[in-house]
Amino acid sequence: MTQSSRMISFVILAMTGGVIFQVAYLRFLFLEDGAKAFELTLQQYGSVTSVFGTVAVVMYFVGGWFADKFSPKMLIVVALLGTGVLDLYASTAPGYWPVLVVHILFAVLGTGLYWPALVKSVSLLGSEGQQGRLFGFLEGIRGLTTTVIGLIGSAIVAKAVVASAGVVTLIRIYGLLCLVLAVCVYLVVRQGKDQLDKAERQAVTLRELLAAATNKYTWLIGGTVMMMYCFYTLMGYLTPLLQDGFGVATGLIGVIGVLRTYVFQFVAGPIGGVLVDKVFRSTPRFLLLTFVVVGLTAIGYMVLPQHNSLVWVAVALMIVMSLAVFAARGVYWASIGELGVSVEQRGGVIGLASGLAYLPDAFLPALASWWIGDASNHVPSHGGFTAMFLVLVVAAAVGVLLCVLTLRTYHRELTSGISAPA
Numbered sequence: 001m002t003q004s005s006r007m008i009s010f011v012i013l014a015m016t017g018g019v020i021f022q023v024a025y026l027r028f029l030f031l032e033d034g035a036k037a038f039e040l041t042l043q044q045y046g047s048v049t050s051v052f053g054t055v056a057v058v059m060y061f062v063g064g065w066f067a068d069k070f071s072p073k074m075l076i077v078v079a080l081l082g083t084g085v086l087d088l089y090a091s092t093a094p095g096y097w098p099v100l101v102v103h104i105l106f107a108v109l110g111t112g113l114y115w116p117a118l119v120k121s122v123s124l125l126g127s128e129g130q131q132g133r134l135f136g137f138l139e140g141i142r143g144l145t146t147t148v149i150g151l152i153g154s155a156i157v158a159k160a161v162v163a164s165a166g167v168v169t170l171i172r173i174y175g176l177l178c179l180v181l182a183v184c185v186y187l188v189v190r191q192g193k194d195q196l197d198k199a200e201r202q203a204v205t206l207r208e209l210l211a212a213a214t215n216k217y218t219w220l221i222g223g224t225v226m227m228m229y230c231f232y233t234l235m236g237y238l239t240p241l242l243q244d245g246f247g248v249a250t251g252l253i254g255v256i257g258v259l260r261t262y263v264f265q266f267v268a269g270p271i272g273g274v275l276v277d278k279v280f281r282s283t284p285r286f287l288l289l290t291f292v293v294v295g296l297t298a299i300g301y302m303v304l305p306q307h308n309s310l311v312w313v314a315v316a317l318m319i320v321m322s323l324a325v326f327a328a329r330g331v332y333w334a335s336i337g338e339l340g341v342s343v344e345q346r347g348g349v350i351g352l353a354s355g356l357a358y359l360p361d362a363f364l365p366a367l368a369s370w371w372i373g374d375a376s377n378h379v380p381s382h383g384g385f386t387a388m389f390l391v392l393v394v395a396a397a398v399g400v401l402l403c404v405l406t407l408r409t410y411h412r413e414l415t416s417g418i419s420a421p422a
Contacts, residue, residue, distance in 0.1 A: 006125050009189045013121055014138045016080060016185065018145025019177045020114055023087045024052055024106040026171070027365065028236040029150060029257035030157065032243070033250070036164035037171065039093040041377045046369025048096075052103040053233075053361025059112035060354055064204055067116035073191050076121065079114035080182035087175030091168050124191060143266030149173070150258035158251025208348030215349055217339050220406045222353030224287060225332050226360060227399035231294050231325045231392060233360045235260060237368045238318050241385050245306035246314045256315065260322045268323045269330025276331050283335045284410075288403035290328040295396025297321040298389045339410055 026034040027049055035045035066075060083106065090102045122138055153170035160166030212218045239257060242248040248256065272286065280286040297317045304310060304317070333350065341349050371388050373381030383390075 005188075005190070010122065010125050010137075011141060012181065012184050012188055013076070013118060013125075014141035015145045016076065016114075016178075016181045017118060017138065017142040018149065019174050019181065020080060020083050021106075021110055022146065022149070022174045023083075023090060023171050024049075024103060024110060025236075026167070028261045029153070029239075029254060030163075030167050030170075031236055031239045033157065033163040033167045037093065037167035038090065038099050040096060040099065041379065042372070042374040043366075043369045043377075043379055044096050046366040048100050048103050050361070050363055050366040051100060052107050053358070053363075053365065055104050055107035056111040057355055057358050057362055059107055059110075060358070061204065061209075061351060063112040063116040064351075066113055067120045071191065072117035072120045072124075073185065073189050075113045075117035076189075077182050077186045079109040079117070080178045080185065082109045083114075084175045084178030084182065087171055087178060091171040091175065093168075121189065121191065140266045143262050146262040146265075147258055149177070150262055151255065154251065154254025154258055157254050158249075163250045204347045204351035208345070209352050210348075211345055212348030212352040215341065215345060216409065217335075217341055217406070218349045218353050219356070220402055220409065221332070221335050221339075221349070222356035224284070224335075224399055224402045224406065225353065225357035227291070227395045227402065228287070228294075228325060228328050228332065229357055230360045230364060230395040231298075231321065232329065233364045234368055234388060234392060235318075235322065235325065237372065237385075237388060240372065241301075241306075242311070242314055242318070245385070246311040247308040248311060248315075256318070260318060264319075264322045264326045265329075268326035272327030272330045273334075275327070276334065282407070283331055283338050284403045284406040287328055287332060287335075288400055288407075290324045291396045291399035291403065293324040294321050295393055295400070297324070298392040298396060302386055302389045302393070335406070339406070340413075 026037075027045065030037075031045075032042065035042050038045065038048075040048065086102045086105055086109075090099060093099075153166075153173065156169050156173075157163050157166030160169070236257075238260070239253055242256065243250065243253050272290075276283050276286045280289075297320050300317045301314070304313060336346055336349060368388055371381065371383050372385060373379045
């Protein structure tokens with residue numbers, strides 16, 4: 001494969017990551033209008049996304065097997081084609097149960113088939129010494145793709161007579177892009193058998209998971225990521241707060257959502273990496289600071305009166321929270337190597353810790369919908385946004401505690417002469 005063909009293949013593969021998950025995570029951009037686009041209540045939409053999160057966690061454990069057993073390229077093609085068809089079908093608002101099934105299939109196709117196959121496919125495009133740059137640029141191109149399409153989508157929603165009708169158009173655009181990119185991957189990407197035979201194994205065996213269960217860093221790292229992922233999961237619920245509580249216009253909400261979800265993704269991540277390497281020289285120490293920051297922003301929202309005159313204070317708090325969350329998100333798995341987890345255990349530790357880390361997706365959306373209620377459908381709130389931010393303050397406090405425990409545990413092992421934790 002020539003250098004130019006490798007580059008084209010890489011760009012196409014990276015762009016797929018910018019579209020395949022967007023309808024499944026539509027709540028991050030358009031929560032209320034997304035629910036209306038599917039003709040669901042906020043509570044129904046919260047349940048749908050929670051089921052999606054539950055299935056996605058399960059698929060994380062089994063997805064690597066598919067990438068090792070079948071052609072990664074064809075898995076990507078199948079996932080894109082399936083997701084594209086599901087996007088177009090979901091845009092017809094077929095009802096609660098069909099939309100629920102669609103989101104279950106989103107998880108199977110996206111987390112089970114697509115993501116492990118993408119990781120394997122991208123790794124084949126460079127040497128061992130190029131992997132860091134490959135995956136760094138993968139995240140960058142994904143973020144750029146989602147930003148451009150998201151801004152276009154926000155303009156469509158802003159100009160629509162009914163915002164939810166604009167969201168339906170955006171869903172259809174994502175569906176068509178998935179279909180087009182499936183054809184591009186099939187025609188352009190090349191993977192030889194020799195390359196595939198040399199590729200790193202993606203599956204994690206039961207023996208590796210059991211070994212990881214006895215490694216204390218599995219639980220410390222997994223718990224730390226889980227606490228920060230609570231913030232990532234609930235950031236989408238800032239949309240109705242800004243829109244209804246502080247009077248931000250629908251069109252501007254879309255732009256803010258794109259900035260919060262995508263732009264900060266490829267801005268804050270690299271900054272976090274530099275700060276860890278050059279300033280803090282410790283991932284847990286840096287994460288401790290980010291937990292303090294996000295905890296303070298959650299407290300800020302709890303005490304800030306909901307009034308139009310304070311809208312830019314609310315937006316500023318969102319920006320600070322988002323930057324801290326994405327800076328942490330870009331580095332928290334670096335703890336695996338930094339804490340001395342042995343190479344043979346890393347696959348199991350990452351697998352089990354990830355299952356723990358991403359659990360909030362399985363229950364927080366439904367809980368958040370219950371907390372804030374849905375006045376348009378006569379559903380009362382149960383604590384409102386105060387309850388949501390109180391939970392986030394607790395998550396931040398637990399995150400700080402876990403970071404301190406991680407640092408003390410590692411320091412104790414260093415001073416006792418243990419170089420590779422078991």
